Amino acid sequence: MGNIIYNNSSFTVAAGESVLDTLLKAGVQVPFSCRAGVCQSCVMVLKQGAVPPRALEGLSQAQREQQLFLSCCCYPEQAIQVEHYDPRASGVKALVVAKQQLSRTVLELTLDAPIAYQAGQHTNLWRSESIARCYSIASTPEDPHLSFHIALQKGGQFSQWALTSLQPGDTLTIQQARGECYYRSEHAGQPLLLVGTGTGLAPLQAIVRAAIAAGHWGEITLIIGARNSDELYFSEPLRQLERQHSNVTCTQLAQQIDNSDVKNVRQADIYQYVKHHFPDLNSHLVYLCGADTFVSKLRKQCFFAGVKPRNVYTDAFLPAS
The missing domain is CATH 3.40.50.80 (Nucleotide-binding domain of ferredoxin-NADP reductase (FNR) module)
Incomplete structure (x- = not known):
């Protein structure tokens, strides 16, 4: 258990709490989605101190060299100083090509974005600086566009926005694809x-x-x-x-x-x-x-x-x- 210095403010980490938990409890607006180290939307920059190895799992060498870590998986054992990081900085703009409801509870979103991927991998779609969601890719590299099947959650900050507000011609930010669940x-x-x-x-x-x-x-x-x-x-x-x-x-x-x-x-x-x-x-x-x-x-x-x-x-x- 240790203290966090975030944007010049100090926060005490309670036993069993992650850096993300602590900041959210204090009312700090931190982007997050899965809270399990998969989506990487909650990454932060470590300015001083050290984080446990678990907070680095799944990050690329380039991300580690930038001193990034997963705040949802970081249970600090000592005082650390961290800074906000906007993962959209490593993303690209995606053009909304089409959307249609595949069922009462599933929306298909079709995008045009210059990213490389394998069928079955996943990526983050960003609505804003603080709202991102991780979705698996439903298209293959042979398809003309990227597609996603989005489960429509009641009151969902991303899914309901995509259903009611996002329109063809709009843009959003998408990150590079990740994941090992693909065909060999x-x-x-x-x-x-x-x-x-x-x-x-x-x-x-x-x-x-x-x-x-x-x-x-x-x-x-x-x-x-x-x-x-x-x-x-x-x-x-x-x-x-x-x-x-x-x-x-x-x-x-x-x-x-x-x-x-x-x-x-x-x-x-x-x-x-x-x-x-x-x-x-x-x-x-x-x-x-x-x-x-x-x-x-x-x-x-x-x-x-x-x-x-x-x-x-x-x-x-x-x-x-």
């Missing part, structure tokens, strides 16, 4: 199992399309689950993937089917479904995307089914607005 072409013959919930579908279907484009000839199985069938979306593009590629299977599951008109949705628990249909994952590559609790639970289940730890790639979503 050297695995062209291995069976792929991709499982997700909610907008975890966004990176997973992009990974499937990237694998197909790279000539993947092993079996590809995509499974998407939801509590209720009306939470599922993007059904027709998934069916097209199946029709066009004999090695691709796409399955949508719901614990409860509310709409009698829903087609091609199976009523099942996603954990039990995967356990029953994939009891042996020793030869598979596994991709898991969705809520962090889902990813953690299914990852453990897949390990018990024999998947090698190096063959599991994940993208866990934490609650955000």
Whole structure:
């Protein structure tokens, strides 16, 4: 436990509190999103003192040379002096090309931005200096534009703004893509199992399309689950993937089917479904995307089914607005 000097003001860090927690509690406007060290929207500049190694995990060498650290993962053991840092300085301007609602709860946002990426990676979209959200990329590098599937959160500072105010022709700031959850072409013959919930579908279907484009000839199985069938979306593009590629299977599951008109949705628990249909994952590559609790639970289940730890790639979503 130590003190923080931030912009010439001193704050005492309580036991178990991070630098981000302390400043937010004191009313300081600090940008943040995931609070887990993934989105990097809360990075700050260390001017004096030292931070624990955990506060540097995931940062590039260039970021470390700038003395940046993750304030959400920094639990200081001594007094430190820090300064505000605007991550948008390392971003680029993105032009809004289009937007459309894919379902009652999901907005597709299409952008034109000069960033390099792999299908399945994620990046930050900035509404303002203090509001950013981390989203997985739903497009592939072969697509003409970047696309994102944005879960519409009630009262969401970014998602509701994107739905009601952001318009084609507007610009926002986007950062460079990050993340290890993407397809590797050297695995062209291995069976792929991709499982997700909610907008975890966004990176997973992009990974499937990237694998197909790279000539993947092993079996590809995509499974998407939801509590209720009306939470599922993007059904027709998934069916097209199946029709066009004999090695691709796409399955949508719901614990409860509310709409009698829903087609091609199976009523099942996603954990039990995967356990029953994939009891042996020793030869598979596994991709898991969705809520962090889902990813953690299914990852453990897949390990018990024999998947090698190096063959599991994940993208866990934490609650955000």
